[in-house]
Amino acid sequence: MNLDPRTARHGRSAGRPFWSRYLGGRRLAGGPVAFRLLAALLLPMIAVGPVLAIGSPRPAQQASDAGPQPAELRVALDDNYPPYSFRNADGTHVGIVKDLWALWSQKTGVAVRMMPSDWNLARQAMDTGAATVIETIFRNEARDALYDFSTPYARVDVPIWFSSDLSGITGVESLRAFTVGVKDGDFCIEWLTDQGITAFQRYSGFEVMVDAAARQETRVFCMDDPSANYYMTKRGVQGRFRYTDPLYTGELHWAVRKGDAALHRLISAGFDRITPEERKAIEQRWIGRSLGGVSPGLIDLLLKLLAGLVVLGIGALVWGLLLRRQVESKTESLRTAVAALTASEERVRTIFDSVNDAIVIHDLDSGAILEVNRRMKEMYRVGNVPLSDIDVGMLSSGTPPYTAEVAADWRRKAGDGEPQLIEWHARRLDGALFWAEVSMRRAVIDGNDRRVLVLIRDITERKAAQERMEYLSRHDALTLLPNRVLLQDRTEQALARAERNGRLVALVACGLDRFKTVNDSLGHAVGDALLRATAGRLKAAVRDTDTVSRSGGDEFILLLSGLPDVDAVVETVASLHERMAVPFEIDGQELTVTLSSGVALAPADGKDFATLLKNADTALHHAKAAGRDTHRFYAEAMNTEAVAHLSTRSGLRRALERGEFLVHYQPQVSLETGAVIGAEALLRWNHPDKGMVPPGAFIPIAEDSGLIVPIGAWVLAEACRQGAAWQARGLSLSVAVNLSALQLQRSDLVRTVTGALDGSGLDPLLLELELTESMLIQNTDVVMDNLRRIKAMGVQVSIDDFGTGYSNLSYIGRLAVDKLKIDRSFVADLTSNHDSAKITAAVIQLAHGLNLTAVAEGVEDAATLAALRQLNCDVAQGYFLGRPGPADAVEHAARQVNPFKVGV
Template identity: 40%
Template sequence: MDAVDHQSECRKLEQQLRQLQQEKERLLLLEQDVIGYVRSKIDQLLKVMGTLPLRQEELDDATLLALDPIGIIAESFSQVLEHLKETNDDLVVARDELKAIFNATGAAILVVDENLCLHSCNPLAVERFAVDARQAVGMPLAEAIPDCYGLLSRSFLEDLVTCQQGERTIEMCFRDYCYSLVATPVRDSNDHVFFYVLIFSDITERKKTEDSLIEAETRLTEILNTMMAGILIIDPTNHQIVDVNHMAAKMIGDTPDKIIGSICHRYICPSADGQCPLTDLNQVIDNSDRILINRSGEAIPILKTATIIELNGKSYILESFIDIQARKMAEQALRESEQRYRSLYTAMKEGVAIGELYYDEHGVAYDYVLHDVNRAFAQMLGLSEEELINRLATEFYGEVPPNLHILDEVVKYGIPKEYELPLPKLGKVFHVSVSRPEKDRFASIINDVTASKKAQQEIERLAYYDTLTGLPNRVLIKDRLQQAIAQAQRSRALVGVLALDLDHFKKINDSLGIGCGDQVLKVVADRLKGHVRQGDSVARMGGDEFVILITGINAQNDIVTAAGKILDLLAEPVSIDEHELVSTGSLGISMYPTDADDVDLLLKHADTAMYQAKETGRNLYQFYSPDMNARAFERLFLDSDLHRALERDELELYYQPQIDLVAGKVVGAEALLRWNHVNKGQISPVVFIPLAEESDLILDIGNWVMERACLQAKEWYDQGYTELRVAVNLSARQFRSDLPEIVARVLRETKLPPHLLELELTESLLMERPELARTILNKLRDLGNHLSIDDFGTGYSSLSYLKHFPIDRLKIDRSFVKDLTVDPDDAIIVEAIIALAHGLRLNVVAEGVETEEQFEFMRQRGCDEVQGYVVARPMPAAEFGEYLKQSARLPEQHAR
């Protein structure tokens, strides 16, 4: 039983209940009338009996007379009671039936009184609305089911209570269900509403169906509106357009609302008399050329299809059409494209050949013929196009074509292929790309790669040789080493692998340019090639690294002799332009089979030994030993840690005081870098500075040192030490054209007076590129910085050059100071340096002064300043600050 049947049955039972209720009320009124009448008669009888002195016989007669009408009334009263009982029984049965329907109905039912307080509800209402029937009875509906009550509109509730006429219907959704709510008032005999029955019929599925239909209709509309074809739906009875999609409206040039309702022949395929040729439903058009008249009256050729469709039980004509004008334009464009293709085909440099395979009765390809070729392909073969077209391939080759099987695979399976086609008779090689344009046919693009093949062979040759020096490269030397090992295994001989790296080669590149460096590499390569024996090999591994392979030796001494000669060769000066350079080298040596029997390991061990030679002192050779690996790994890890030292704040500056021997006070401090490694403790700059100089890390460290030293000097300046210089050493990598800008930025950011910053440079750094050095130093002098030559006397020692540089002071190297009190030569050199420097108006600083005798020597010879352990060791900034407070002047024994 559906919701409508339930509502109808409920209404019938309500009507029966109402009638029975009215009948019961009528009988109750009748009963009350009878009882009142009897009571009045009894009262009259009692009055008579109380006032008349009757005999017993008379009394009995009088009683009988009085009881006669009472009996009649009693009989009637009894009948009324019986009828009332029957009516009440019917009412109970009707109520039981109504209750059964009430509880079993498929609709949720709420019964509320005239004040909208809950009177009762059926089990489905309890389930759907989560109502506690026992507690909710008597509660206002707004409290019993607040969620549901909140969905009822105010107007619906007001109409229900105030109007009290007929049913009220509303649709609502609540807790995953949709309902049709019918509210019916229940009235008593006086037509007074004492209950409202709210029947919630479940319409969830119907709503889903309706939503699905709406969604489907929306999707269909969207599909129609996104189609590239115009769509019209026409009523054949009156030729009116009932629907139109966006494309049709666009082509017609009007809005859909103006098009709908108009006659179709106004726009599409009118006949000569202006009438549409579609006059009935039997005419179906499939891809027929027609004319569309747009709003402007322009005739547009279209390709139209008309079919019959059914909509809501009625037949309609669906016309779809596309603009043939666009297709014709495309066809014209295609023709033009084909013409361009033909022109390109004729003029293109690549050869083109289109042909067809011939098959025998067993499906085996035995020949092919060319149906079309372009001029380029004919010229590749030295023939005319006419000589190739329609000519069998066997006639051209004089045998089965060598590419027949490839063409057969492409034609059979349709998979494009590329292959090389050598033509020995012509001395040519073709690269062919072939595809299948249609059945049994092939199309080939041909390139003459004869020249490129020769070039490729040359490239392959160059792949094994270094282009700069002409020496074998890494690939070839490894192959030769592998062959040498195999030969040595058979002959039980030794093989020596020498890894060579030029010393300080980077300085040549940095100072004189890469071109000069390349010339040095060529000279070295020529010397090595001219030195090695026949059967030995020299290879360039890259950069300034070489490998010398020595074979057929029986003792290690043979390697020692060869290594010594190589170092002697390298030590000879190299003349490049006006420069005469000395480029020494470091050699690392590994031996087969002593050190390894593997190519890569032998090369690796030789490389490890070479690095050990560099660390030991350069310009020497070093044989590999197993403990070198540990040192190499240690060096690798140290290099890795150094890259993180700045981030971890492991670097620190120490300061060593410089004493003015005339004034007897501290006038400067040299900033010396220290590395406080988190695991290894303090690491000497001698160890880590060379590592930093091998990469750009030295630039970051150098800038950090300059910034930190200037910040510290500014702090001392603010404390009153207004004439205290701080000296910072510059590395060769820092001495670049942008150095003045970097120094200016640091001074600007730290606010240190420029004259309190002293920059120390080495002689060799200045003399590598003197013109650039002069330019940079002049800019630094313009900033106001002091400039000094560090370790003077260990490099070029050319005062004739130095007079052209804006230098303030020279620092005598500690190697001359160390033995000057016992070595007369050192003493003479120091005296000469002091005298010559003063002659050039330069101050002199002696570093490494460690004894009182050395101190006294410097003071007596007129040295301006000293620095060394005799005065103070290098110390952290905080300790140096305390030193300044306690050492405003020299101790008495150091005073002049």
């Protein structure tokens, strides 16, 4: 909407019904009978028309004066402005303006096509010529250059609305600490901007903004009074908001393009043909009926009743005069005494009700409320509820320590002669909570000393101001992140915990590279938005137990606590830099910024906050000096380790893209026949500079970084392809693939396995997936669902490294696991350690008891192989039976007859 500042005014008198201007603002139903009868007779004579009148109230003009009539008028207007123009529950456009234009069309014979839409689109339709008339528009000087306006037909107050749990919102000056919700394109944006308010949250319409306010996405918002009342009542949230005095009062018009005098005259003449009664009927349909005229039959009946009452009144008057003469002399003295007593009581009651604090008188014995003043009824929203129906416990929030029992204890202390002054969390009868300052003391009333006088002062606004001041004293005003004061407190707590549990604590000082360029070229508003977006990304990159703070300017400080080792710090720092590499979308502009960071570790680099912060800043300075978009540790040794870690991490990303990975296969041998029956797929990395990198050097980093998921999917597909190739050459060799914990917990694991099988054509019975015992107790629901679905496909499942962790045997039974692989640590000591031999024998017996295949890993010599055969182990693998190597070596061994001399 747009508003002419010359018409803006404060106050709400413009929206009052017309009869309130004649009858002193009183409701007609509230006066005496005679007044109501008189009003009923006079109202039809003074009711000259409804408040709402579209078009100017000048005499009707002839159609010929308006010039040639167009075939159709196209009227653009806002469809989010009840009761004038809005959409009902099924999306149909309705409202006062639509009905009046329909009546205008009937009167003039000119077709009218309504074009309800978003306000900005309505303006565009008018400015591009798609519409000939624009409705529900405010007038200002800029619009006067574009349009010819009608006389105003309605006045609308525009206040600031805010959540009822806020306080201190009184006008424009109090908005400077808030982001104000506004309807996109609304005049309120221009008006507030002129007042120096620039922080806005824009919404497509009033209804959307009310929904957002109900969800507390916006706490302070600007909205026209009628629309706010309509949508808040529609949503049932009107009790959750308060409002200020109007910022301004706008006037609604219709308008045509500048200079189109003929069209303006035509429209005005058409509206002049609409009678006051017709306008009033339309208004009553959307606003509701007010008390208007009274039917002649009812007037006759009322006059007859009035006549009867007059006769009865005269008789009663005569009778009263006779009685009055008889008792006058006897009651004169009593009247004087009563008058004096009444005056005294009225003075006391006036004082009692005029006190600005709530007053409650309690009976100590029963706990009941005996008396309250007017302020108490207002404060607790008692309404017409009798005092006898109010349980004292209802007036406490009920959240410890603010319970009815604690309140009763306070009253008992006051009754024993100990005055009390407390802050209390109270509850109004409608359920709303507020803060109160409560004073209690014993009182003697009518000779009874078992009374407690309670004075209650609403301190909600004071409490909210204190809490906000305390919050701002410990948080950054722009990003709402903890500031250095709160960061220091949390760091000292983290250091104390780390000293007890032996974990690491890290302070990471971060700075945006060349942030000043953004501020200088795009302005501080964009710079502030970038800082808020950066704060969000930094918080998303760390754990909930870590702290992200802003120390000022473009510098942020991260507190990472409870870290197991330096690798965890390196992973977090790497994640920060990766997230910052993604461009930001700020006010429709794409911004790319980089991050420099410095890391100090406790206790190595300092055992207190000041030392750690100084060393982290020093490391940040070195990072910026090294060319920015990098990080540095305060300790040089940590830099070397971090560089190696990140180098491996970066190399892993490139390795998958460049095809540097390969799969070796280690044969698995049946101890019953001596034949090769399958192979385990083992990942190898052939680095172009370092050569063959051992798995232990890169697998943990791949798991920490999440790269194990795409790498594992590649290994699975490659192993299935090789198994299918063996199958095509007449060899039924099973292929075993290790799953990582991350893969097993992903919801797309089944799709990955299905894709590998379908893409290769491998029989699912020849695929075996290996998982460790610990995986069965991590994210059990997802893991169990994945395994059930994989088993349903016919894929085999084995438990790797069995005996080293915790196994829930019920899971193994329910999942119908196919194999148990005995950990190599037991197999290696089988012939030299009695305990290892007993454990190995027990696992084999357990496997056979569950109808599972027992597989021994790490067979390094003939003695171990013989011992396993004696224990009836089913399958074995190890260097003695074949080292991991190319698939051709496994195929060659599989084609040999009894390669391991079984039965010879």
